Amino acid sequence: MSKVIVDLEPKLLWKYFYQLTQIPRPSNHEEKVQEFVYNFGKELGLETLKDEVGNIIIKKPATPGMENRKGVILQGHLDMVPQKNSDKEHDFTKDPIEAYIDGDWVTANGTTLGADNGIGASAAMAVLASDNLKHGPIEALFTATEETGMDGAEGLKPGVLQGDILLNTDSEDEGELYVGCAGGEDANLRFTYAEENVPDGMVALELAITGLKGGHSGMDIILQRGNANKLFFRLLQVAYPETGVRLASVNGGSLRNAIPREAFGILVVEEAKVEQLKALMDAEFALAKNELAKTEPDMQLSLTSTDLPAELIDELTQVRLTQAILACPNGVIRMSDSMPGLVETSVNLASVKSENEGKTISIACLMRSSVDSAKADLGRSIDAVFRLAGAEVKFSGAYPGWQPNMDSPILKTMQGIYEGKYGKIPQVKAIHAGLECGILGGTYPNWDMISFGPTIRFPHSPDEKVNIETVKKFWDFLVETLENIPTK
Incomplete structure (x- = not known):
């Protein structure tokens, strides 16, 4: 199974996603995945820290010539929802996820897949590890325990991050940009x-x-x-x-x-x-x-x-x-x-x-x-x-919820990039779910925020699956967005 998945494009993203499927990470049992991502950042030689609530933050300097761009925070959560069919033997605190390709999708055998938010986290890891991308200053924020209380977002301290733009990767419909969410x-x-x-x-x-x-x-x-x-x-x-x-x-x-x-x-x-x-x-x-x-x-x-x-x-x-x-x-x-x-x-x-x-x-x-x-x-x-x-x-x-800002500069930038790449303007939406943006924006009110991602169906259930083609589009869109972040 792993060899097939890691051969998908973009290979670096899928490599890290496969690695995440092998690490148990249900909410409130995230020690192993936090250690994995922390060591990942250290091995790259990047500034890496773990805060008191379990958030992992990895900072990557701008590539040469991009130092004057606004700082970007790539944000996703590391935990996943542990759901399985009643006839499936699986211990989410010990067992790896059995991911496999089913036609145009990647899914799992009788359990949740963890594409929510494993694909977004893997994309951030791929950006951090890549040596051929152009981008300004990057701060990757891997939050803890999102699914059962948004503990990581709630516990993030002000002043830890210096960026100006938050790109949340926890949405589930490619071709849509989210600018608001519900509170809960x-x-x-x-x-x-x-x-x-x-x-x-x-x-x-x-x-x-x-x-x-x-x-x-x-x-x-x-x-x-x-x-x-x-x-x-x-x-x-x-x-x-x-x-x-x-x-x-x-x-x-x-x-x-x-x-x-x-x-x-x-x-x-x-x-x-x-x-x-x-x-x-x-x-x-x-x-x-x-x-x-x-x-x-x-x-x-x-x-x-x-x-x-x-x-x-x-x-x-x-x-x-x-x-x-x-x-x-x-x-x-x-x-x-x-x-x-x-x-x-x-x-x-x-x-x-x-x-x-x-x-x-x-x-x-x-x-x-x-x-x-x-x-x-x-x-x-x-x-x-x-x-x-x-x-x-x-x-x-x-x-709290996240109130839409239709005058958002990063929204305008990303709409233009998407239209140029794919010939259509992405839909702008709010989501009836709890994105961490609402909480994070309260701590960092200066952030200009967007949420986007690939197409994921049936999250939080054993039928969860992610569309392969949209992962590639999501990655290409992310890469070009980072290349075109406005100057400070």
Whole structure:
């Protein structure tokens, strides 16, 4: 696999991307990749430092004759989202990514690929290592723990970087230049429950909802995909009144920024009502599958016998949890009035997980909006739903959006370069996702910022793939941009 990938063009970029796939780098487990990039900079003889939050900064002087150009910060994050199919054996803290070529794309075997943001990081490494490019002063900023909280961007200190222009490489559609992004905030919700004994005459079943597409909770939320957590509790709500089915445990979804693809739980029901339970759930699932026929053609339901659990979640908490999940806002809340086709406000009901030892059920939602007041109002709606149901509600991890600057000088420069190379003007957009630009721009308000990248599909899911041709175009565009950075 590696030999095929490293033979792609541009070879230097793909070489470093392949090397990144071999280094485990899920969020919060980034020590090895940070060490790798730090040593990479030192071995090139470049000024290299690691700050207190794990950001790696490598500085490369201007090439001869380019010293009077504005300084450029090439920025991307080193961590990746660890998502895999349930039948895939893979430890993201130890195992390399099995990347391979599939037609016009590079993808991975049953896991996320890490092209988000590995391609952007690899491009910066290729610029640093190249000896035949023309550019002004370069500062490469490899940020830490972007996917689970933008910790690196939040922790970057002012005065560390001296550049004037930030080129963020974390966008996912070639031919588009991004000049704005949504802000975000986490809603953390928790029920505390009492255990109840399992009555006599009961049997246990595992309910599994699988086969949904999932995806990036910002980029893909507009695609109206199914939410495995919503489906799980929809089935439970339909079956409970007639069968008295009880919930022992639930494990739905995973990361706050990934649309939940799977949900699992242990149910307990009277043995005499097993067939009735299955019939009710099958019928409701068939309705849901018909509703989502275009977006989720492969979603599946299974109810299989399993061992009886030791205890049950108390019935009142089960009812309140079910009703709160069904009532919780999810998906696109409002489209933008100012930019057609852009989601303004959304929420991802990301995970629902019970913890038997602590007798708690934790729910995580990620809210996004380009309008701060709309995000705050959405938070109040979620707060109201879960407080009425008796849950504890906390909000955390708020980060700002990035307000578009249509008069940006680097925007004008890059539009002209792209039109000259490819015969068309690139689209200028804002993105319904959390780019680090919003946070970084707060620390360095003088920066002129653009985000761009190759075409990546289905990030944050095991279907993630990057288009080979667009990686070459992204690289060529980056190289010519660096050659044409304005003078100071």
